[in-house]
Structures are given as structure tokens and as C-alpha cells.
Amino acid sequence: MSNFFSPEGPLAGYLENYEPRSGQQTMAAAVTGVISGDTDSVSAEGARLLVIEAETGIGKTLAYLVPAVLSGRRVVVSTATLNLQDQIMNKEVPLISRVLGREIPVVCIKGRQNYLCLYRWFQYQGSGQFREEDHTDCSMIGKWLEHTTSGDRAELESLPERSSLWPRISAQSNQCLGSDCPEATSCFVNQLRKRAGSASLLVVNHHLFFSDLALRQGGFGEVLPRYEGVIFDEAHHIENVATAFFGKGFSQYQLIDLVSDIERQAETDLDPNRYDRIVGSAKGLKQRTDEFASLFPVQTGKFHLLEFVRHYSYSRWHQEVDLLATGIKRLAKDLGDCSGFGEGWRTLEKRALELADNLLEIALTNDAGETDGYVHWYERRERSVTLSATPVKVADHLRKTLYSGVDWCIMTSATLSSGGDFSYFQQRLGLDESVEFLRLPSPFDYQRRTLIYIPEKGFPEPADPAYQHISCRRAAELLQLSRGRGLVLCTSFRGMESMAAYLEAHLEYPVFVQGNGSRNSLLQKFRANSGSVLVAVASFWEGVDVQGEALSCVIIDKLPFEVPSDPVIQARIQAVTEQGGNAFFDFQVPRAILTLRQGVGRLMRAAGDSGVIAILDVRLFTKGYGLKFRASLPPSPVVRSLHSVGDFYGTSEID
Incomplete structure (x- = not known):
């Protein structure tokens, strides 16, 4: 070596x-x-x-x-x-x-949902139920299939990221007919597996x-x-x-997808009488699932399932779960009775049985508490409910x-x-x-090519009501000194929106905001527009690789502590405490440090890069745990005045 x-x-x-x-x-x-x-x-x-x-x-x-x-x-x-x-x-x-x-x-293998299923594609084409909005995509995919050897949607650069067509024609594992598929020989996934084998x-x-x-x-x-x-x-x-x-999961959407696939399969395989019976049963179960979802509070978010059950009533809850599970199993039996019409019905039967098993395993929690090593929780979104059982460790x-x-x-x-x-x-x-x-x-030469800027003593901490406005103003001052060329990473969507609004109103540089375009398109605009600013949250904390002067300033609004409202995070905090540890120092601080290090790492991507890393959180100096955060940062000189930042960039300090 x-x-x-x-x-x-x-x-x-x-x-x-x-x-x-x-x-x-x-x-x-x-x-x-x-x-x-x-x-x-x-x-x-x-x-x-x-x-x-x-x-x-x-x-x-x-x-x-x-x-x-x-x-x-x-x-x-x-x-x-x-x-x-x-x-x-x-x-x-x-x-x-x-x-x-x-x-x-070498072979690159992606999840099955990234590959087109020829059987489902031909089914969709033959159904005569093209959606008007899918016409252009269908034409593009038809031409693509004349020459593709991989069936990988990544080759379809013009296909929208959230295409409504692709989920109906992709090679989902729970819809695969296996060796009984009439397209098994030409199947892109099967061909990929052969290449992987060698x-x-x-x-x-x-x-x-x-x-x-x-x-x-x-x-x-x-x-x-x-x-x-x-x-x-x-x-x-x-x-x-x-x-x-x-872990295990059961969602309203999973059952809706199952019902849609049952309808599609029935249109192809069944006579009118049997079609009416199967599809009627499936639609009735969908209605039952909607009624089950309506039991949950309308507030969106993630919540402990056990707490909901305690308030709802154990006996009534068990009845509701049993009723829904029994309906799913009854539908599964009907699907199995159709197996003579094609292997696809066996696949649908297996999906139904798995849904019923997952529902029972997740929903019928231990009345005395969750002691199975899993945290049972539900997520309410605007149009759906998901139940999950997630391992604590x-x-x-x-x-x-x-x-x-x-x-x-x-x-x-x-x-x-x-x-x-x-x-x-x-x-x-x-x-x-x-x-x-x-x-x-x-x-990399952090000592000579970078600075870490942390605001001066007296700058408000994030809990201070004045923090949001003052941090936005400070970010604008820093970006004026850096002549734009900045990535601003926020710890919440609310913080991002507030920051973006302020910067758009106070900077002469183009400001791009996460959500106003795809990730790749935003990064391309940021690279191409000299002096621009990109404001983002979540996924932009890592994986962003912008080399050269286009990125010369990374601003992080505050230390990225997670809000411990997520049931899984809560359960893990509780587990650390029960084992005699200090959940804040043993769990929450290390997680925040790793996230911070990812964000800080966006600045130096090549040996010739340079710039300022600004962290607008004085807790790095006012709190005891700040020392551990500082010990995890690059070996850059630390400054606490805008004058020092201006000297670094060779620009005058903001008045």
C-alpha cells in the first residue's frame, strides 16, 4: 500500500x-x-x-x-x-x-424502486387509463426503453423528482411476481442480480x-x-x-396502495362478478381504515402510541384494532382464492397478511408499558396516520x-x-x-486559511426573544464582509424562513432558499451566481460540496440540538438515564456535535479553499458544554469581532 x-x-x-x-x-x-x-x-x-x-x-x-x-x-x-x-x-x-x-x-445496486418494472409498465400502457399529466412522461419513458440497459430512473434526467407516474411502474418488492412474471427474462432487476453475482x-x-x-x-x-x-x-x-x-410499520398509505393494486389486477384478470366482489371488499376495507385513522387527534406530529391508548381506553382500542386486522385478513383470504388467475394474487395476499401482522404487533402494546425494547408511536400527517414500532437500541x-x-x-x-x-x-x-x-x-491548513467567528460577549443566547432578529442582522453583516459567497445553515424551518426574509431585504446579493427548487438546481445556481447566498436547513448540513471562492463563508445559526419531542429520541434519552448515564452529556451533546461538525465541514472541500466559519451561538463560551463543542471544531483561529472578519476578507467593517 x-x-x-x-x-x-x-x-x-x-x-x-x-x-x-x-x-x-x-x-x-x-x-x-x-x-x-x-x-x-x-x-x-x-x-x-x-x-x-x-x-x-x-x-x-x-x-x-x-x-x-x-x-x-x-x-x-x-x-x-x-x-x-x-x-x-x-x-x-x-x-x-x-x-x-x-x-x-463492479456493480452499483440501488433500491428496487429506482428501476422500472416492465410488467407494470406494460400493464399501465394496456389499461387505457393514462392520466393527462403523465402523457409527456410516458412518451419519454417509451423512447428511453428502446436503448436503456439498466432501467434506472437516474437516466431519466427530465423525469420530475416527485413524478406521480413512477411509483405505478417501478419495481417495488411487494408487487414483484418473481419467477412467475411474464417479463422475468427481460427484468432489469433480475439482470442486475446476475451482474452482481459475478x-x-x-x-x-x-x-x-x-x-x-x-x-x-x-x-x-x-x-x-x-x-x-x-x-x-x-x-x-x-x-x-x-x-x-x-422496526415495523403500518400506514394508511400502505393500505391505500394495496387497494389500488387490487383494482388494477382485477381489471386485468377477473370477470365482472368476481371483480365487483373483490374490489367492493377492498374499497370497504379502505373506508374502515379511514375510520380507524380518524380515531387519532388531528394535531400533526409524532406521538407516543401508549399515551394515546391510555387516554382512549384499552378495551375500545383493542376492539378497533381487532376489527381492522380481521378485515384485512378476510380480504387476504379473498385474494388467495383468486390465485388461480395469476401469481399476482398471491403477492397481494402476502402484502395483506403482512399489513395485518404489523398492525397487531405495533398496536397491541403492553398495557403496563413498553418493555419489549421497542418504542411504539404514531405519526399524524395532514392526510394519513402511520403506526411504528422502533427499536430503542x-x-x-x-x-x-x-x-x-x-x-x-x-x-x-x-x-x-x-x-x-x-x-x-x-x-x-x-x-x-x-x-x-x-x-x-x-x-488542510485551517490555521492560515480559515477563521472561526463566534459573536462577542453580550450577544443574546438562542432562548432570548431578541436572538432571532439580532442573529439575522449579524448574518447579513458577515455576508456583506464576505461579499456574499455564503451558505447559511439553520436548525429549523422557521429559523430558515426568518433568516431568508431578512437577508433578501438587506443584501444586494442573490439569495437562494431551500424549497424554492430541487437541491441540485439550488446548488447549481449558487455555484453559477458569483456572490450569491444559499439559506438552507436539514439535508444541506452535509453532502454539499462547493469548492473555490463560490463558498467562502459558512454561517450556522445555533448549536444543532434536537428538540426532544420525537418519541424515539425520548425513549433513547430515557434508556440512557435508566442505565445511570447523563442523557444530556452522553447522548444529546455528542449528537449535536456530530451534526455541527458536518455543517462546519461544508467550508473546506479542497486544499485551496479558504473562508470563515461563523457560529452565532455564544453558548460555545457561556456554557460548560461549550468547551467540548469547541474541542470538536477545526484548528482555526477563533475571533469574536467583525473587525477581525473584515481584516480576513480585506473588506471594511460594517457600520
């Missing part, structure tokens, strides 16, 4: 102005040791485990891909974002292939990986071919994604399914520690003391 990444090594000849990075070489050597078995880092479950925090500039993608490719083993690389998948497939793997002088058998490098996202893991755990088959080891990039997302797949699930099912596992990200401490990540993912942890700091 040291030779491959050395100044005279094979990689240097293919990269202009190549400079070796010691952190990259260290990481590549550590990854090689885990894959080859030359390490003492072995978990209690037998897997060799390695956790690497590799900050921006290390070149971590190549540092794990090169050893994986050279190992000759089948390796899964799992990412959290499509952007990183595209980078691996379109940039990193082709580069390694040129350096090695051979093709690399590939040594499988690139997936976390959702697909844990979907496969959950299927294996339940004994329902598998999505991915067998592999020896897995590398998680963007590993700070593992807990949240795993949580979704080791995923550590045990990971031990049973992941660590015991692979030879080795590597987890890496730019942000896995808080204040240099991996304890939070280690505890949440159930990693024992034998696991090796490696920290590789960024090689």
Missing part, C-alpha cells in the same frame, strides 16, 4: 500534481490489515472491525477502495448518499482501473444494505449476493438507517445480524467522534473494547 500511494507509485502517474498524504497511506494500510486478517481487532462475534474517522482531505475513498479491489474478495461498499455512489462509480473506480490496467468487476465490488446505499440484512434476519431471502466484508462510508448514518429496518440487532455475519467490517466517516472521543459512536453501535479506532485529522 505504501508503494501504491507513494510519490513514485503507480497512482502518481495518473494524477496531475499528485501529493502523497500520510493519512491516506495510514488508512490504506489499516484497511488492508483488516481485510487480510492481519489485525488483532476482533469483536466478540468474530468479525474483524475497524472504525476510521478520516477528515476532509485525507482521500479516504481511494484509501479503502484500492485495498478492497486488490484483495480479490467480494466486498460491499455502502454509502449514505447517491452523490458518493456516483463519485465511486464514475471517478474513483475508473481511476483505479486505469492505474491497474484492467477492468474492475462482481467482486458491490456499491450500495445504507438503506439497501440494511433492507437486505433485515430480510436475512427474518428468513425471507436476500437482495445482495453473499459477500465477505463490508465497508461503510458516511458511517455516522448507520444507527438511524438501521433503526428504520429493524440497534446495537443488539447489529451484533446478531452484521458483526456475526461477515468476516470483517470497516466503518469510516469524516465525523465519528466528539471532542476526539469515540464513546458515543461505540456505545450506540455496540462496538466492544477490542475494536480498533483510528483518527486521521485533515491535512
